[in-house]
Amino acid sequence: MDNFVFQNRTKIIFGKDTENRVGQETIKYSNKVLMVYGGGSIKKTGLYDRVMKSLKDAGVEVIELPGVQPNPRLSLVHEGIDICRKNNIKFILAVGGGSAIDTAKTIGVGVPYDGDVWDFFTGKAEPKETLPVGTVLTIPAAGSEASNSAVITNEDGWHKLGLTSDIMYPEFSILNPELTFTLPDYQTACGAADIIAHLLERYFTKTKNVELTDRLIEATLKTVISNIPKAIANPADYNARAEIMWASTIAHNNLLNTGRIGDWGSHNIEHEISAIYDIAHGAGLAIVFPAWMKYVYKEDVSRFAQFAKRVWNVDDNFFDMEEMALKGISALENFFSSIGLPVRLKQAGIDDTRLEEMADKCTQSDTVTVGQFKKLNKQDVINIYKLAL
């Protein structure tokens, strides 16, 4: 186990009707907020009205920034920063999924910074302060509601990059599983792939002696795997939705990577797909992760055998752990297929014409390697894209 520092201050308010507490939580920070959200879905479900009422009842003035899209855009972040500065706004509330939250977090670090907020993503500068951010979560997937990171797409070149800083943990996040009842099945499935990917990025490590976090990750994986089919079969199954929602937060709140180095290669490889083709991040991960696994499992067959046994109940085969490893990978791929996700690029309508371009962006013209479990160069990334065709 490696040395580590862990601190996650986000207050989680979990359960039925909890969105009605957003006003009383928000007023602790400011009586004027920027509310960031997507399109019409929160209006259609009535969530918008309930949030606005709670804020109004608490005496909070709201300035709105709608229009967040999946794979959220830098241009909207710039717009939000301008609004906050012009209106002297001191708190940002995201209502939605990871895209709304990442937009809010990025506006938060952008407001007090003199330069372009994109500098933080390219590594030109580090964020030193932020406006506080709160969230009302509607999609269990990204884990951004209790994480210290955000992912933004710069339309100028369609670069999709992540930013991590401990000042970016939200102050509070409100998680009501009922708000996820209206998610379309495909979005529930994409969320599952994102949650599972966050767990697997942490699981596949070269760090030795990480038994506790291994077991905690396996526990969370098993819970997601057992509850996603229930939520798809019965979208209003509160119990299944609650397990998934809490798992999505725990998968990405940085507890499960304490003392170990994660991989994150599959995320980088996927980001180039969704940046160019604008497919759902979760769908991209369902395509990339099994391919990545097939490409790298020989780096540590024992770890893949453990994954197969403990997560998928694959029979022990002490004479051929490679067989176990491959069965585990197949089990994951079959699971993604069973919940309606693509597991090949062609199922998402993507052919081989831009593989090299994506691999080039992913490895910055082959000047960096991607991932930690196996450090991948440009040709490795191309090979993985090809395995995923």
Next chain:
Amino acid sequence: MDNFVFQNRTKIIFGKDTENRVGQETIKYSNKVLMVYGGGSIKKTGLYDRVMKSLKDAGVEVIELPGVQPNPRLSLVHEGIDICRKNNIKFILAVGGGSAIDTAKTIGVGVPYDGDVWDFFTGKAEPKETLPVGTVLTIPAAGSEASNSAVITNEDGWHKLGLTSDIMYPEFSILNPELTFTLPDYQTACGAADIIAHLLERYFTKTKNVELTDRLIEATLKTVISNIPKAIANPADYNARAEIMWASTIAHNNLLNTGRIGDWGSHNIEHEISAIYDIAHGAGLAIVFPAWMKYVYKEDVSRFAQFAKRVWNVDDNFFDMEEMALKGISALENFFSSIGLPVRLKQAGIDDTRLEEMADKCTQSDTVTVGQFKKLNKQDVINIYKLAL
């Protein structure tokens, strides 16, 4: 799953040599601190010198309060409160195990309070503010390093009571597994019983649909069970010590009881034993928990069967889950025995002469019930003590 609020702000600094960071962490809060510790062990191991050097190098003035005993006493808390007030101390540092930390936390809430700090334990008053507290942990057991509670023994009547308040989370806790290499085997084993008990108190719940936290608890239990024998066989096994130390914190930082109601009956029943007989809390728990389980398992045989299967690898028996349940209880009892703990009162030199007195104190003359999984009255508590004879 029940609604819940979860926020744990404690900063964990984990790993080799981390005690040398105590000065730089402490100076963020104050340049004058009360340092609370026990007896000579931290001086013998050199920890005292390293901590003092780190504090001095950071410019922190130290006033010392040594003399913390196991089952820490109210009188020392009073002494600490006086010292803090007279010297205008604004930060308390505990160096030691749960007893030192609980003493520090209780001094922390006592200093700004006009009345007797014992009022908080008897429910006469609620703590509203506290001096900030930091810790350097030397015994993985109580979990107090990242919990919101403390347990103190009032020598006047030997009442041992707990206090819980969200203001009581430490600001930071430094966890270096190397500091636990010198623990005697018996203390390692007592710590294990305490960690396991914290997990079991959360596990045995009547709350339905708690799959994720069930699995997380099982994961933590399995890790402790597999690593304690290694630490006893080889006290300087860093990997085993690290797994145990991080597990001890996670077992009690309130993540694992999110959305579920724990029991805590065994803790209450045990507190009366260690308050009167002054045995180690962990040893008392190793005696009480199996007896409690035998007394209550029929409340939910399925949950006990799940415990037997998932934690102890007991074979499925779908025709007789009660058999599985009993095998799981035996497995726990055998485990405690195997690491050198008493599992009967007589093994700790305790006979049946004061059972009624202890049950009386535990249930406040039969005016309250104890526990949640099965609500126990005075006669139930006597029956459990008898099962433990």
